[in-house]
Amino acid sequence: MGNFLVWVVWVAAAFGCLGSGIAVVSFSNPFYSALALIGNLGSLAVLYLLLSAEFVAAAQVLVYAGAVMVMFLFVIAYLGGEADAPWAGGPTWQQFAAVLAAGALFVEIIVVVGLKAGGRLSHQAHVTRAFGSPAAIGRLFLTDHLLAFEITSIVLLVAAVGGVVLGAHARRGVEWGSATRLPTEPAP
Amino acid sequence: MTVAMLGPEVSWYLALSAFLFATGAFGVLIRRSPLIVLLSLEIMLNGANLALIAFSRHHGRGDGQIFAISVMAIAASEVVVGLGLIVAMSRKRIALDVDKLNVLRG
Numbered sequence: 001m002g003n004f005l006v007w008v009v010w011v012a013a014a015f016g017c018l019g020s021g022i023a024v025v026s027f028s029n030p031f032y033s034a035l036a037l038i039g040n041l042g043s044l045a046v047l048y049l050l051l052s053a054e055f056v057a058a059a060q061v062l063v064y065a066g067a068v069m070v071m072f073l074f075v076i077a078y079l080g081g082e083a084d085a086p087w088a089g090g091p092t093w094q095q096f097a098a099v100l101a102a103g104a105l106f107v108e109i110i111v112v113v114g115l116k117a118g119g120r121l122s123h124q125a126h127v128t129r130a131f132g133s134p135a136a137i138g139r140l141f142l143t144d145h146l147l148a149f150e151i152t153s154i155v156l157l158v159a160a161v162g163g164v165v166l167g168a169h170a171r172r173g174v175e176w177g178s179a180t181r182l183p184t185e186p187a188p
Numbered sequence: 189m190t191v192a193m194l195g196p197e198v199s200w201y202l203a204l205s206a207f208l209f210a211t212g213a214f215g216v217l218i219r220r221s222p223l224i225v226l227l228s229l230e231i232m233l234n235g236a237n238l239a240l241i242a243f244s245r246h247h248g249r250g251d252g253q254i255f256a257i258s259v260m261a262i263a264a265s266e267v268v269v270g271l272g273l274i275v276a277m278s279r280k281r282i283a284l285d286v287d288k289l290n291v292l293r294g
Binding site: 055067162 | 190192197199201207208209212223224226230231234237238241244248250251255264265269272
């Protein structure tokens with residue numbers, strides 16, 4: 001009975017994941033794409049729970065579906081969310097090549113994983129109930145993976161500084177641009 | 189006390205993650221708006237994350253989850269820098285179209 005329930009939840013989450021992933025790529029309005037990505041991240045968090053990665057699922061909802069997507073939605077609202085119509089004007093060679101490349105990537109991944117690990121994927125290791133808990137993740141981060149932890153903190157710091165520098169440059173650029181604008185250019 | 193894994197095998201999760209990765213790659217290749225290119229990149233990263241966590245469960249070791257959390261932090265940094273660039277582009281009135289954006293000087 002428990003196994004059947006898990007299958008039902010898995011199928012629902014997987015279809016939610018696939019559908020919202022395709023929706024992100026095919027919506028012409030960026031605002032709807034971002035909303036579809038929130039659905040995608042939520043159903044991925046359900047799949048992480050089924051794989052007994054509780055802490056990663058919680059972090060996914062808090063950090064990704066929460067903080068990162070709010071930032072996305074703010075920027076899209078700020079820029080006005082211009083719609084580009086990807087399917088307008090008939091198929092071009094670029095779209096044809098994109099379909100071909102994406103299909104080739106999919107087949108390639110499936111074939112390589114099937115060849116390298118095909119026979120060994122059916123027996124999952126048994127894990128204790130503490131697997132994937134915050135305590136286990138924290139212990140791993142502070143013992144075996146301390147270097148990754150520290151490097152991640154430096155990367156986050158660099159990204160924050162980069163964001164501030166980019167914002168400051170953009171503001172100064174507009175002031176300089178408006179002061180030295182040529183008379184032939186249209187006023188902003 | 190140990191628990192067995194219920195539901196589908198890890199190979200189903202891997203197929204799903206491959207499909208997500210291909211969908212994201214398709215979006216990166218076909219869309220012109222840099223905002224949607226960033227959103228498609230997020231799908232690719234999440235496909236990779238799903239594969240990492242599935243393998244972590246398969247082997248019963250936590251290292252894959254550590255990697256997935258690091259990928260999440262990198263993705264957050266990438267979004268900060270990418271959105272900063274897009275906002276800077278729009279403030280300089282550069283068209284938000286990755287096909288037209290082919291010179292480095294602003």
